[in-house]
Amino acid sequence: MPDYPSARAGLEGLQDPTGVTVLPAPVTTDAAADRVAGLDALERSGRTEKGSRGKRVWRSAWPKLLAIAIVLLAWQAVVWAEWKPEYVLPGPATVFQDLGDLITTGDFWSGVGVTMTRAATGFALAVLIGTVVGAAVSRFAPLRAAIGSLITGLQTMPSIMWFPLAILLFQLSESAILFVVVIGAAPSVANGLISGIDYVPRTWLRVGQVLGMSGFAKYRHLILPASLPSFISGLKQGWAFSWRSLMAGELLVIVPGALSIGVRMQQARDLSEASLVISFIIVVLVIGILIDVLFNAADNALRKRWGLTGS
Amino acid sequence: MTMLSVRSDQAVVSLDSVSKQYGSGSNALLALDKVSLTVNKGEFVCLLGASGCGKSTLLSLVAGLDQISGGTLDIGGRHVSLMFQEAALFPWLSVAGNVELPMRLRGVSKAQRKQRAEELLEIVRLKGFGAKRPHELSGGMRQRVALARALAQEADILLMDEPFGALDAMTRDILHDELERIWREQQLTVLFVTHNVREAVRLGDRVILLSSRPGRVIEDFAVTHERPRRIDSPEVAGQAAEITDRLRAEVARHA
Numbered sequence: 433m434p435d436y437p438s439a440r441a442g443l444e445g446l447q448d449p450t451g452v453t454v455l456p457a458p459v460t461t462d463a464a465a466d467r468v469a470g471l472d473a474l475e476r477s478g479r480t481e482k483g484s485r486g487k488r489v490w491r492s493a494w495p496k497l498l499a500i501a502i503v504l505l506a507w508q509a510v511v512w513a514e515w516k517p518e519y520v521l522p523g524p525a526t527v528f529q530d531l532g533d534l535i536t537t538g539d540f541w542s543g544v545g546v547t548m549t550r551a552a553t554g555f556a557l558a559v560l561i562g563t564v565v566g567a568a569v570s571r572f573a574p575l576r577a578a579i580g581s582l583i584t585g586l587q588t589m590p591s592i593m594w595f596p597l598a599i600l601l602f603q604l605s606e607s608a609i610l611f612v613v614v615i616g617a618a619p620s621v622a623n624g625l626i627s628g629i630d631y632v633p634r635t636w637l638r639v640g641q642v643l644g645m646s647g648f649a650k651y652r653h654l655i656l657p658a659s660l661p662s663f664i665s666g667l668k669q670g671w672a673f674s675w676r677s678l679m680a681g682e683l684l685v686i687v688p689g690a691l692s693i694g695v696r697m698q699q700a701r702d703l704s705e706a707s708l709v710i711s712f713i714i715v716v717l718v719i720g721i722l723i724d725v726l727f728n729a730a731d732n733a734l735r736k737r738w739g740l741t742g743s
Numbered sequence: 744m745t746m747l748s749v750r751s752d753q754a755v756v757s758l759d760s761v762s763k764q765y766g767s768g769s770n771a772l773l774a775l776d777k778v779s780l781t782v783n784k785g786e787f788v789c790l791l792g793a794s795g796c797g798k799s800t801l802l803s804l805v806a807g808l809d810q811i812s813g814g815t816l817d818i819g820g821r822h823v824s825l826m827f828q829e830a831a832l833f834p835w836l837s838v839a840g841n842v843e844l845p846m847r848l849r850g851v852s853k854a855q856r857k858q859r860a861e862e863l864l865e866i867v868r869l870k871g872f873g874a875k876r877p878h879e880l881s882g883g884m885r886q887r888v889a890l891a892r893a894l895a896q897e898a899d900i901l902l903m904d905e906p907f908g909a910l911d912a913m914t915r916d917i918l919h920d921e922l923e924r925i926w927r928e929q930q931l932t933v934l935f936v937t938h939n940v941r942e943a944v945r946l947g948d949r950v951i952l953l954s955s956r957p958g959r960v961i962e963d964f965a966v967t968h969e970r971p972r973r974i975d976s977p978e979v980a981g982q983a984a985e986i987t988d989r990l991r992a993e994v995a996r997h998a
Binding site for chain 2: 653
């Protein structure tokens with residue numbers, strides 16, 4: 433066997449004629465090491481660079497810019513066609529001028545502050561409750577049988593249906609809004625966690641078993657990290673629901689002294705300032721998109737880390 | 744010719760008339776029927792058989808993942824680790840993190856497990872890859888990380904369930920050399936399941952041939968060719984042919 437000179441040398445050293453137990457000397461077979469390293473290098477190569485950063489940004493940006501341009505053009509076309517009088521449906525130029533004036537006022541930013549504080553509080557509470565409920569439901573079979581489908585039912589229920597009850601329970605208060613935001617978002621968070629736990633790959637569970645994981649350690653080191661991608665999807669969906677519920681709440685539940693985005697929008701409607709109403713719609717849309725971008729960034733970072741991306 | 748002086752006649756795994764039945768009544772499936780075998784300390788034993796011979800079942804029983812239905816199984820309270828066909832590394836941990844995990848679960852201190860993981864990665868020739876993510880490695884490299892993770896369990900017995908089944912021939916060939924080297928250097932006791940006859944003869948001190956449905960021991964072949972062996976050497980091919988004939992006869996019985 434000409435291929436194994438050094439490995440053979442290592443072995444010959446092992447053959448102790450007296451039969452006494454000898455520790456095998458570390459076999460540093462350079463040829464074998466080279467073969468392994470060579471194969472590793474061959475199998476790992478072939479990764480391609482995907483162009484410069486600027487090119488990548490442009491590639492993802494131009495379709496969006498084009499879409500915005502088309503929407504603005506269509507809007508302007510409707511205005512030019514004089515479908516509605518200008519004071520009911522102002523054109524993009526008017527609206528963007530008003531929007532520009534709006535976002536340079538301190539009042540506006542304090543309104544955004546009120547709204548975002550509510551959103552953050554409500555969402556955080558929904559995540560907390562959703563996580564606890566989700567973990568409990570996936571852990572205890574009877575609980576799942578009892579409320580598993582109820583959670584999905586709650587998820588599909590339009591959150592605006594809760595407001596009459598919320599107002600009766602909490603009057604026109606922050607609590608009423610918070611109640612609806614949480615009840616709108618928590619089921620999505622819970623469902624995300626439940627499906628994440630349900631779909632932990634069997635081979636990972638077997639590894640956990642082989643490594644002797646049980647109880648808390650199993651959750652800490654296997655179940656929770658493994659269900660993270662699904663949990664993040666749940667968070668993302670939960671955020672969308674809580675944002676919708678919050679906007680509905682701010683239009684319906686006017687809490688004295690809290691000049692939120694919804695209240696300001698309602699005031700603009702009362703004053704028939706269509707341009708301002710549209711400005712607020714754009715603001716709400718932009719905030720929604722920005723938060724979605726954050727969730728997508730988290731999701732993408734995780735996928736990249738785990739190697740779940742397509743390439 | 745006994746080449747390994749570390750090998751002794753001390754049995755670390757002994758099965759005596761072990762049976763395993765799934766289900767009950769008319770739906771009962773007898774996976775293993777009165778299987779008796781022993782694996783001695785430092786030995787490399789290959790379990791070979793066609794589909795349905797219960798070889799993976801046998802490993803699960805030895806690993807304690809499943810309960811026997813009859814007979815006695817004694818591993819003397821020793822620790823076992825188990826490797827599968829898939830590396831099944833956790834993607835949320837780095838390569839080193841995966842190797843450290845068994846130690847973390849045992850409560851080994853951070854500094855110690857970091858050092859041990861480095862040693863283990865060096866043993867499987869993956870020094871410098873500790874910070875990588877599993878998906879950045881090739882299939883063969885991932886399987887070596889899985890081996891390092893199994894070694895990190897500091898178990899007395901290493902069970903391997905077709906660990907190279909999903910790899911291409913070249914990678915498998917090189918990993919045979921690597922496994923043989925590590926087995927010798929680390930003085931492991933290995934129970935290795937495969938359906939590849941040549942692989943069994945290439946690696947094993949003994950090849951135990953199992954029948955199918957239910958699994959029974961047909962014959963226990965001693966493999967005495969000098970190590971290191973080559974899978975394409977005439978001695979390995981010759982004995983593999985002999986075992987293959989027995990296996991074919993067994994498969995034909997089910998026609």
